């Protein structure tokens with residue numbers, strides 16, 4: 001049923017990718033006179049491994065999948081952009097994007113001149129499976145789903161995710177799991193074998209505490225990984241990023257400790273915020289942030305900025321009217337936020 005060649009852009013399917021020096025000779029100790037590098041040692045005078053073999057091996061062991069099912073990019077944003085470039089014919093094809101969700105899917109679609117079919121989430125922030133599948137036509141190449149979802153912070157129903165993946169065999173379903181470490185939801189990485197049209201995205205930017213190194217992961221069939229690899233810049237993951245990620249994979253305990261602290265703080269902050277008369281609703285969160293509906297989003301936002309506490313104003317976003325998005329900070333940072341909330345309340349009373 002699923003025909004990868006049929007949905008891939010012809011020029012990409014036929015593309016002979018650039019073959020770098022390090023693609024052609026992969027051995028270790030040798031006199032390297034093949035890449036026009038500077039021979040003097042700086043720690044960085046050599047090009048990085050274009051295939052990131054060591055990193056993919058180690059990551060594969062952690063995730064329980066083969067290295068050939070892993071694509072690594074400059075943040076998740078790179079595989080998002082590459083998916084458009086591999087599958088979507090500019091000015092002809094379209095993609096289905098639930099609304100609201102992470103903004104980069106739409107921006108990448110626009111950059112690549114791909115039409116967008118937005119399908120609203122339901123009023124309880126779930127996928128409207130029927131409308132998502134009905135929105136797909138002969139020119140739909142990608143359907144995006146983000147679970148747990150940004151900005152609504154909830155996870156999407158697992159059976160709905162699978163229904164969309166099964167129901168859309170004429171294209172690729174991209175499931176963004178950037179926040180999966182903060183959720184009890186099972187990752188679909190374990191089920192990749194069952195779904196040849198599935199691409200799962202994860203990132204080192206959230207639970208791993210490494211937003212600064214820019215490292216995103218796409219997990220998919222080896223055929224899809226090959227297509228993404230053909231199109232990427234030859235040395236897209238630099239040596240420093242590969243080294244930092246390898247170090248992080250040796251310290252999974254740190255990540256788990258951060259996640260558990262963040263979840264504890266999320267509970268604390270939610271309970272404290274609920275006591276504030278300013279707060280109307282807090283959405284159930286499966287992420288490292290809270291979506292908080294407040295009576296005066298503009299006023300509160302500006303008041304917090306004045307105190308150098310920066311949250312994200314999402315109050316004009318579809319289905320999120322009046323909401324501020326608040327990332328969970330350290331215990332001290334969260335206390336500072338609550339002190340500022342108290343100060344805002346006192347100011348409102350005295351006015």
Ligand SMILES: Cc1ncc(COP(=O)(O)O)c(C=O)c1O
Pocket residue numbers: 074075076077078102146149150176178179202203204205211215216
């Ligand atoms: C849903 C989602 N996906 C991806 C990203 C970005 O990840 P990266 O830093 O790996 O590009 C974000 C960042 O906020 C996000 O919310």
